[in-house]
Amino acid sequence: xxxxxxxxxxxxxxxxxxxxxxxxxxxxxxxxxxxxxxxxxxxxxxxxxxxxxxxxxxxxxxxxxxxxxxxxxxxxxxxxxxxxxxxxxxxxxxxxxxxxxxxxxxxxxxxxxxxxxxxxxxxxxxxxxxxxxxxxxxxxxxxxxxxxxxxxxxxxxxxxxxxxxxxxxxxxxxxxxxxxxxxxxxxxxxxxxxxxxxxxxxxxxxxxxxxxxxxxxxxxxxxxxxxxxxxxxxxxxxxxxxxxxxxxxxxxxxxxxxxxxxxxxxxxxxxxxxxxxxxxxxxxxxxxxxxxxxxxxxxxxxxxxxxxxxxxxxxxxxxxxxxxxxxxxxxxxxxxxxxxxxxxxxxxxxxxxxxxxxxxxxxxxxxxxxxxxxxxxxxxxxxxxxxxxxxxxxxxxxxxxxxxxxxxxxxxxxxxxxxxxxxxxxxxxxxxxxxxxxxxxxxxxxxxxxxxxxxxxxxxxxxxxxxxxxxxxx
Numbered sequence: 001x002x003x004x005x006x007x008x009x010x011x012x013x014x015x016x017x018x019x020x021x022x023x024x025x026x027x028x029x030x031x032x033x034x035x036x037x038x039x040x041x042x043x044x045x046x047x048x049x050x051x052x053x054x055x056x057x058x059x060x061x062x063x064x065x066x067x068x069x070x071x072x073x074x075x076x077x078x079x080x081x082x083x084x085x086x087x088x089x090x091x092x093x094x095x096x097x098x099x100x101x102x103x104x105x106x107x108x109x110x111x112x113x114x115x116x117x118x119x120x121x122x123x124x125x126x127x128x129x130x131x132x133x134x135x136x137x138x139x140x141x142x143x144x145x146x147x148x149x150x151x152x153x154x155x156x157x158x159x160x161x162x163x164x165x166x167x168x169x170x171x172x173x174x175x176x177x178x179x180x181x182x183x184x185x186x187x188x189x190x191x192x193x194x195x196x197x198x199x200x201x202x203x204x205x206x207x208x209x210x211x212x213x214x215x216x217x218x219x220x221x222x223x224x225x226x227x228x229x230x231x232x233x234x235x236x237x238x239x240x241x242x243x244x245x246x247x248x249x250x251x252x253x254x255x256x257x258x259x260x261x262x263x264x265x266x267x268x269x270x271x272x273x274x275x276x277x278x279x280x281x282x283x284x285x286x287x288x289x290x291x292x293x294x295x296x297x298x299x300x301x302x303x304x305x306x307x308x309x310x311x312x313x314x315x316x317x318x319x320x321x322x323x324x325x326x327x328x329x330x331x332x333x334x335x336x337x338x339x340x341x342x343x344x345x346x347x348x349x350x351x352x353x354x355x356x357x358x359x360x361x362x363x364x365x366x367x368x369x370x371x372x373x374x375x376x377x378x379x380x381x382x383x384x385x386x387x388x389x390x391x392x393x394x395x396x397x398x399x400x401x402x403x404x405x406x407x408x409x410x411x412x413x414x415x416x417x418x419x420x421x422x423x424x425x426x427x428x429x430x431x432x433x434x435x436x437x438x439x440x441x442x443x444x445x446x447x448x449x450x451x452x453x454x455x456x457x458x459x460x461x462x463x464x465x466x467x468x469x470x471x472x473x474x
Contacts, residue, residue, distance in 0.1 A: 008048050012064055015042040018097040020105065020435075022085045022463030023057075033058055037079065039089055041067025069093055074127070074178055080142060081172045082165040083179055084461040095122050095457060098465045102434050102455045110438035112445045120455040120465075121314055128181040129308045129460065131219055131284070135160055135188050136266075137195075137212035138171035139202040158202040160192040160215070169205035183250055184217050187227060190249055191215060194242055203232050208264050211238060216301060221309055224282040226255040228273055228301040234260045243276045254278050257301055269360075273301045286313050286340065290320065291347035297340060297368050304337045304361065311458045315430070315466060316344040318454050319403065322428045322470040325349050329400035332424070334384050334415075339365030339377065341403055341430070346374050353396055354379040355387055385414050388422060399424040410436025416443045423447060427471040432458075434467050441469065449474050 013026040015038045023034045026046070032055045035046055043065040046058035073087045086094050099120045106114055123129060141157040142164035161174030176185050195202065195212055203210035214230035227246070231239060239258055247256055255278030259268050273280070281300040286309070288295065299305050306312035319341060323331065325348035333342035336354030338361050346352055354377065356362050362381040369377040378396065380387050402424045404411060410433060411419075419427065427448060431437035441450060452470035459465075 008051070009061060010046045010048065010058070013044055013046055015040050015044065015067070018100060020101045020463075031056060035060060037085075039067050039069055039093075041069050075176070077161070077172055077174055077177075080144060080164055081162045081174065083162055083177065085463055086461045091122065091126050091460060094460065095120050098457055098463075099455055101463075101465065102453070102467050105434040106438045106441065106450075106453065108438075109435055110441045110445075110450075112441050112450055114450055115452060117453040117455070120457055121311075121318070122457050123308065123311050123460050125310060126460040127178045129310065130180045131221075131309050132305070132307050133177070133180045133184060133217055135174070135215040135217075136163055136171050137192070137202045137210075137214065138169070139204050139210060140170050142167060142170040142172045158192070158196055160188050160202075160212075180217065181219060183225075183252065184219070187217060187246070187250055187253075188215060190246065191229070191242070194245060198238075198242075200238060200242070208232075211235070213261055214266055218282060218299065220282050220284040220299075222283050222285055222296075224254045224284075225250075225252055226257070226278075226282045226299070226301065227253050228257045228259055228268075230259045230261050230266070230268060232261060234262070240276075247277050255280055255282055259301065269302055284309060286316065286344055288313075288320070288344055288347065289317065293347055295340075295343050295368075295372050297338065297343075298364065298371055299338075300364070302360065303364050305340065306458070308458045311456065311466075312340075315456050315458065315468070316341060318456065318468055319428055319430055320345050320348070322452055322454070322468055323348075323401050323403065324426065325401065330397040331401045331403065332388075332399035334402060334404040335406050336365060336379065337361050337405075339368045339379060341405060342377060343368055343372060343374060345403070346376060349401075350376065351397065352377040353399070355384050356381060357383060385412075385418050388418060398422065401426045401428065403428050403430065405430040406436075408433040408436065411440050413443070416440055419444065420447050423473060425473050429469045429471065431467050431469070432464065434465065437467060437469065441471070444471060447474060448472065 015024045019025045024038050026033045034057045044060040045062040047061050048056050048058045050057040070088045071090045078087045137160050141159045147153045159171045159173035161172045164170045164172050201210040203213045211233045213232045216228040218226040256276045257273040259271050259273040281298050284297050286295050330351045331349040333354040336356045342352040342354045359381040362379045365379040448471035451472045454468045456466040
């Protein structure tokens with residue numbers, strides 16, 4: 001099979017194994033074919049989208065037979081919507097493939113000596129586990145393949161749901177989403193119905209016009225509910241009646257806000273949400289069972305907080321275990337965000353130093369420490385490379401333990417160099433991307449040995465995975 005045979009269709013391929021990032025693989029004449037949207041055991045025809053000398057990528061165009069490992073899909077939107085990718089796989093198989101992904105990625109990319117990897121920690125709740133969700137409004141509905149040639153169905157529809165996979169301007173019109181508990185669907189559908197009834201326009205992602213843009217809903221264990229409606233026009237005559245009806249229909253909403261976004265992108269980190277009802281934030285709780293202590297966190301519409309509260313408690317408990325604190329250690333929490341990990345680990349630490357580049361997150365971290373009556377924390381806004389100087393260490397102490405929880409891109413190369421320079425006895429590396437984590441472990445290998453590895457599943461039915469690694473100075 002020649003490398004340039006792009007768009008060629010390969011017939012009746014047996015999907016042999018899981019690869020990574022949600023893709024599976026087959027082999028043709030020694031060439032590996034990575035396939036999206038299938039599971040091991042499927043027999044499919046595949047259209048190649050990219051073809052190189054030794055590998056290719058493709059998408060299934062016809063299923064000859066389905067794998068016996070498949071299970072019933074709960075959501076009618078699975079496949080078109082990007083929220084879930086693996087509902088067709090039994091959960092135990094999802095965990096098996098995620099465990100496999102961590103092991104293979106650390107060995108293939110990291111190339112460092114590894115201890116036995118602990119079994120992945122699964123999620124007791126496989127549906128309705130998200131505490132935060134964001135919906136999108138659009139005037140263009142994503143049409144399924146079966147609808148494309150139907151003259152009675154138009155893509156020019158007002159819809160509320162999620163962006164279709166691979167499309168920036170088309171949205172899957174969601175009837176019921178199983179990622180977040182009610183009243184999430186009821187709130188979304190109410191706003192959609194109200195908007196259609198009152199001739200409110202839905203956003204057009206090509207012309208950048210329209211009133212309704214996005215909807216953020218956060219549900220907390222405390223029972224508090226925050227709703228933030230993002231709109232594309234600063235028009236109180238439209239906004240205030242809508243919010244009045246929404247509040248009256250859903251009195252359980254404890255904080256109701258709106259944000260005017262006139263930009264071409266959906267980010268609201270540089271915008272100011274306006275409080276219509278409530279205190280403008282919600283309070284969430286995380287329970288540290290070992291310390292027999294419950295911590296409360298103030299979360300605003302722009303705050304970052306782990307999306308799965310139940311699994312966040314397990315993730316942080318494991319991080320606490322890997323830190324091996326005795327009460328005498330100075331702990332540095334890098335990429336500390338709103339301070340949740342440092343605060344969770346505070347009962348057994350002598351001092352917590354948190355560092356984060358986003359000033360607003362640092363302000364949240366300080367408020368959260370005060371909210372929990374914790375006086376042994378200090379939070380600093382800026383780059384670790386600039387902050388962690390000899391003068392800083394002289395004033396605050398050198399770290400005995402470092403927690404690092406970077407974004408998907410992993411740690412910057414200069415930060416890795418800084419960690420090697422600091423040479424703390426223990427590093428606990430929490431990652432949402434095993435590939436970049438493996439790269440960083442290789443860079444740290446000259447001074448640190450990997451002593452523990454623990455995968456954690458935060459997002460059932462997706463290919464995303466969290467992984468915790470303990471490193472000890474050699």
